Amino acid sequence: MITTQGLTLQVAGRTLVRELDLTIAEGECWSIIGRNGAGKSTLLRTLAGLRGADQGAVRLEGKLLPDWPLEELARKRAYLAQSRTDAFAYSAIDTVLSARHPYHANRYWEDSDDHQAALHALAAMEVEHLARRDVRTLSGGERQRVAIAALLAQDTPLLLLDEPANALDLAHQVSVTGLLARLCRRERKTVVMIGHDLNLAHSISTHALLLRGDGGWLAGPVAQVMQPALLGDYLGHPIEMIEHGGRRIFIPFEEHHERHDA
């Protein structure tokens, strides 16, 4: 689906990712894991084509990213930004309908198909009752779900999400990430997302990419990459793992734990 070759990313003279070779296949669900400022968002923006590569290349379906016409690219990949500012009083449904832009190139108004797709996406995110609300009056979590609904309405094979679980309550974190996992498994969509919750990432991802922030990276299937020792190394804090009912649970190691108990 999307591949990188010798991809190097630099921000303000610092190399965040060095010579990344990544092959992400159809139906895979990737989590990008790393500390703050390790280059996760920069990498995701590069994969989305919002930012050029400092070195190396990104290919989507074998074609270099800058060679794609923007509208065609918009029917291939969707991107969820980490944060957004709403300057105008658009309604939630307007927001989602705008994601249909790449599908009605020369028409002035949207079609009933577009409305159908938008309502469907809002329903999938359990925010259809907010369709007519001014987006500026929504809570952070509601706004996030409307933004993800827009992503779904864009109906692309590749979804890039920068912290989709941001601002969501526990129940919606589980249901939204579960929906993403189902999209991969059943509809063969490809998901690349950033998240800080290791357990959530582990439960839905097929693959993971660890970034250390100094150029170092490690990519592979979840079972190989999400090991406590590796995670501890890349996140800069020791991680413990416990098995619970067949699930692996990651918890940060607490130094004063034992002394506190005693």
Add this chain to the structure above:
Amino acid sequence: MIVGSLLLAATACLLFSGVTGSVSVGLAELPDAVAQVLHGRQDTLAASLLALRGGRALTAFVTGGALALAGVMMQALLRNPLADPYVLGISAGASVGALFALLMMAAAVVVDGAALAGAVAVSMLLYGLARRDIRGGVAAEGGTSTLLLTGVILMSACMALVTLMLSIAPEGSLRNMVFWMIGDLAGTPLRVLPWLVLAGGLVYALRSARAMNVLALHADSARTLGIEVGRLRKGLFFVSGVLTASAVTNAGSIGFVGLIVPHACRFAFGPDHRVLIPSAVLLGGSFLVLCDTLARTVIAPTQLPVGAITALIGAPVFLYQLHQLRK
């Protein structure tokens, strides 16, 4: 629907403006007078009054329409509902040019030319300084703050020049200069060029209306929805700049229309640019026609500068709307 009814309202405003004045034209005389004017004759007093006032009303309409459209575009470009066509200093540049010409006691044509030159100079300078910001460099995440700041600074510099010129101006030209600053439609001839500019701007805006929605909603991420963000920003900058320059050259820097009309339309019809653009043009035009009619009738035969009227009517209407929204 909305656009149709606004079109009717605009026509009514133009006719109303034609019959109102120090000497009013009776309703009975109106059809005959309209027919005469349309046939290029002015046999009766009513007809010549109508032609005179109609010409002025049309100038007011094109100026108001251009300012409102430029306001909508500037607000979309800066993603800031508080922006207006003057926020980037283009009109301040025009003021410097026009006031300098007035100071030199130049002819009206020269004043207009100088205003245009000032507007163009400031736009070029602004584009040169904030080029990366306007293009929406792929690296820049947030935005347009460099553009906005550069514009505001350029405006302050221009306003300083304006103040300097006003303070050294002789008594004789001071009144003209102040009227120019506030914005005045008296003595502005009916020209074709502003209509062409408005028509061109409207066509561009309607064609970009959908993309403007996406830009207003998603900022730089609009690129992931297939929008050439850099090209759109550049287009909005230039088209709104030309519209502003045309309006200001025509009638001086009339305030408030470019800010309040887009707002009023947004409150009334929602933020969708596909409705907002045509309605703002029609409402902006009608609003300025009504204000100008008031300006020359309130204490007739003395004529007030229309810029003062727009602000006097605009401010309370704006505050009322804002208050209603808060409730």
